Amino acid sequence: MDWSERLGGLCYGGDYNPEQWPEDVWKEDVELMRRAGVNLVSVGVFSWARLEPAPGVHDLGWLDRVLDLLHDGGIRVNLATPTASPPPWFGLAHPDALTVTHDGTRLTHGSRDTYCVHSPAYLAACAGIARTLAERYRDHPALAMWHVHNEYGTTCHCDHAADAFRTWLRARHGTLEALNDAWTTSFWSQHYSAWEQITTPRATQYLPNPSQALDFRRFVSDAMLDHFREQKAVLRELTPDIPITTNFVLGDWVPVNHRHWAAEVDLVAIDHYPSTDPPAETAFAADLARGWATGKPWLLMEQAVVTYTGPRMRAKHPGEITRLSLSHIARGSRGAMFFQWRASRGGAELWHGGMVPHAGPDSRIFREICDLGALLPTLEDACAAPVEAGAAILWDAEANWALQAPGLPSTELNYTEAVRQAHRVLYRHGVTADVVHPSADLSAYPLVLVPSLYLISDADADNLRRYVSGGGTLVVSYLSGIADEHARVRLGGYPGALRDLLGIRVEEFHPLPPDVALTLSAPDVLAPRSTSPRAEIPARPPTDEATFSDETTFPGDRPETGTFWSEHVHLEGAEALAVYTGPHTLATPLSGQPAITRHPYGSGTALYISTRLTDDAYARLLGLSPTPVELVRRGDWLFAINHGDEEHEPGDLLLPPGGFAVRPHVERE
Numbered sequence: 001m002d003w004s005e006r007l008g009g010l011c012y013g014g015d016y017n018p019e020q021w022p023e024d025v026w027k028e029d030v031e032l033m034r035r036a037g038v039n040l041v042s043v044g045v046f047s048w049a050r051l052e053p054a055p056g057v058h059d060l061g062w063l064d065r066v067l068d069l070l071h072d073g074g075i076r077v078n079l080a081t082p083t084a085s086p087p088p089w090f091g092l093a094h095p096d097a098l099t100v101t102h103d104g105t106r107l108t109h110g111s112r113d114t115y116c117v118h119s120p121a122y123l124a125a126c127a128g129i130a131r132t133l134a135e136r137y138r139d140h141p142a143l144a145m146w147h148v149h150n151e152y153g154t155t156c157h158c159d160h161a162a163d164a165f166r167t168w169l170r171a172r173h174g175t176l177e178a179l180n181d182a183w184t185t186s187f188w189s190q191h192y193s194a195w196e197q198i199t200t201p202r203a204t205q206y207l208p209n210p211s212q213a214l215d216f217r218r219f220v221s222d223a224m225l226d227h228f229r230e231q232k233a234v235l236r237e238l239t240p241d242i243p244i245t246t247n248f249v250l251g252d253w254v255p256v257n258h259r260h261w262a263a264e265v266d267l268v269a270i271d272h273y274p275s276t277d278p279p280a281e282t283a284f285a286a287d288l289a290r291g292w293a294t295g296k297p298w299l300l301m302e303q304a305v306v307t308y309t310g311p312r313m314r315a316k317h318p319g320e321i322t323r324l325s326l327s328h329i330a331r332g333s334r335g336a337m338f339f340q341w342r343a344s345r346g347g348a349e350l351w352h353g354g355m356v357p358h359a360g361p362d363s364r365i366f367r368e369i370c371d372l373g374a375l376l377p378t379l380e381d382a383c384a385a386p387v388e389a390g391a392a393i394l395w396d397a398e399a400n401w402a403l404q405a406p407g408l409p410s411t412e413l414n415y416t417e418a419v420r421q422a423h424r425v426l427y428r429h430g431v432t433a434d435v436v437h438p439s440a441d442l443s444a445y446p447l448v449l450v451p452s453l454y455l456i457s458d459a460d461a462d463n464l465r466r467y468v469s470g471g472g473t474l475v476v477s478y479l480s481g482i483a484d485e486h487a488r489v490r491l492g493g494y495p496g497a498l499r500d501l502l503g504i505r506v507e508e509f510h511p512l513p514p515d516v517a518l519t520l521s522a523p524d525v526l527a528p529r530s531t532s533p534r535a536e537i538p539a540r541p542p543t544d545e546a547t548f549s550d551e552t553t554f555p556g557d558r559p560e561t562g563t564f565w566s567e568h569v570h571l572e573g574a575e576a577l578a579v580y581t582g583p584h585t586l587a588t589p590l591s592g593q594p595a596i597t598r599h600p601y602g603s604g605t606a607l608y609i610s611t612r613l614t615d616d617a618y619a620r621l622l623g624l625s626p627t628p629v630e631l632v633r634r635g636d637w638l639f640a641i642n643h644g645d646e647e648h649e650p651g652d653l654l655l656p657p658g659g660f661a662v663r664p665h666v667e668r669e
């Protein structure tokens, strides 16, 4: 069932926290929501202490009045279960339900997200409050969707967690022998002779076991999903026709495998708070969400009217809220929602902005909110067809977790940044990318990018082989295919799982210091390998005229550089598209060795990039030319968004600085 259809048109609104305001403000809220075109609000996300001021004592009268007021104003409600912030009395009554950090500190109430999803008392309380709300509001006409919890992400190391972890491990590994083997516990005398000896990866003396850490992340994701499922079961039983979701939070710290969760929510919903490069970050987040939703509609549940970049807040530029909302919608969101409706006057997030800012409705922000609210209903036709993607980028949460282990060959490895670079390159060159898991059906994509996919299963490696042999073009970058599903290195040469597909064997890694850049150039300087380092110096310097077979344009009209990482690559069936050419020093011994390779495989081609290229070089390798505006196609419709300060004319459109157009397009380039 497509649950998003139950929501009708594009959703517009945000978190509405009336419990923060005296009742006389609520009426004005609804009037302003109507003025802004708001049609959906998320209510009660953090209202547990107000709903249940003392154990078993419920006060729902205020929420009745809020829902009635909203309904009278024609505004639907995405009603939250408030379980992300249990009241102080709860933690005091059940200290074993408070989070324990990995160093054994039991946290205290006083913020939010201080709970343990393994605690029986907490689980029972959550199911209880969800039931109370569902029983009360099951027939309320304003109820449009359930918003379970908020941004799942709390990790706990208490004894309940350790018990649950052991149960999960038994199910995953079956026997202790299998676990010991998977975790390589023969190293450092970590061998377990009884299940009871195993704990969560709590603070320990030196480097923790990477396979244990990876299994723990998997376990936390599954355990929180069980918590979601328990509430979902209660809500589904009492309100079978109401969609149920939760808001996914993005970030490397998040112990949630959203791909697994996406199958459990009726509508994928994400929160998105870009920081340094909002347009590119927005496109990436939206393409990720669409990947989790497997192409179906999803919803931008939260964004802010301000941007937090490092040390300071910045007001969104004029029109920026509209452009970023439009970018999400172009890429498949069923609307644009915010945190929060009215900026708080106190509390921890009093500077996080609101659709109604501290200045009130007579403000630039609220005027833009009203304009956006008027624009959204005009976009329905443009959103009817699926988003058209010209490429796929592979993303796997487990690979990300594995690459966060300490003790890797560089502490600077950053999987997300590698994936973001690949996405940014396509984005800046007008190619919409689906961000999908390595197990996805790739056959429809002409191009698939595989950035630094450190961990890959045998089955997923086979999937890549199938894709290329069926005619696809696969571009794999450094440090891919290294580890198996237990984070153990695949032996015999890197990139283990992908060696035959890429036609190469990598003998050694050479991570580069920040001040070192290697030059890359044409393959005809590739010297035969010799024992004398001098003999490896290329016979002649790189030329500007270097050309390659087929249409490969790399390295274009100038020598390219590789930074951050390099590898000693041997050709085993592949040809070199570019080689390392310098500097010729003992510390950079790769001169003359392949840097970028190409391997015909079945009917397709697999390329390998053994270093970090600049964005421009990456684009040249892919044969792309820049597009100054964001372009997304959906069937006969084109979304064009100019995020920059200059006027641009894509095709027959004229986009002023900050301008956008959503219109039918008939011709294709």
Ligand code: GAL
Binding pocket: 150, 151, 249, 271, 273, 302, 304, 339, 349, 352
């Ligand atoms: C989100 C969260 C909201 C609010 C917001 C602040 O991550 O879900 O409750 O904290 O950040 O910008």
